[in-house]
Amino acid sequence: MITNRLPRLNTLLLVVVAVIGLGVLADGVVIVTHLQASRHSQAPSTTTAEMSAKQGGAHPCNHGFYVSQAAHAKKGGGYVKQIAHSDLGKNGNCSAPLPAPAPNTKSNTGEADD
Numbered sequence: 001m002i003t004n005r006l007p008r009l010n011t012l013l014l015v016v017v018a019v020i021g022l023g024v025l026a027d028g029v030v031i032v033t034h035l036q037a038s039r040h041s042q043a044p045s046t047t048t049a050e051m052s053a054k055q056g057g058a059h060p061c062n063h064g065f066y067v068s069q070a071a072h073a074k075k076g077g078g079y080v081k082q083i084a085h086s087d088l089g090k091n092g093n094c095s096a097p098l099p100a101p102a103p104n105t106k107s108n109t110g111e112a113d114d
Contacts, residue, residue: 062092063088066089067083067084070083086099
């Protein structure tokens with residue numbers, strides 16, 4: 001009685017192993033193909049120094065420049081929020097200086113800046 005079921009189990013086991021093997025093989029092919037495609041589509045990498053040299057050391061002139069400058073000024077989160085809500089740099093002109101913090105602007109500690 002057991003000998004009758006053994007060939008069916010072996011065949012079923014062989015089919016399951018074959019399906020798993022094909023899945024693993026297909027996954028490997030997809031990964032290799034993706035890696036080759038990404039390697040061929042990448043432009044030569046340039047370092048930050050090379051990019052600065054090409055741009056003449058200039059920063060991008062946009063709103064993010066002003067927000068970054070406000071954050072680096074270390075005048076508190078309220079000041080950065082004030083600059084982020086402004087229109088500075090949104091027209092592509094970065095000639096305006098950073099404004100002074102508004103009188104009601106709060107620092108990171110919750111105290112009013114003077």
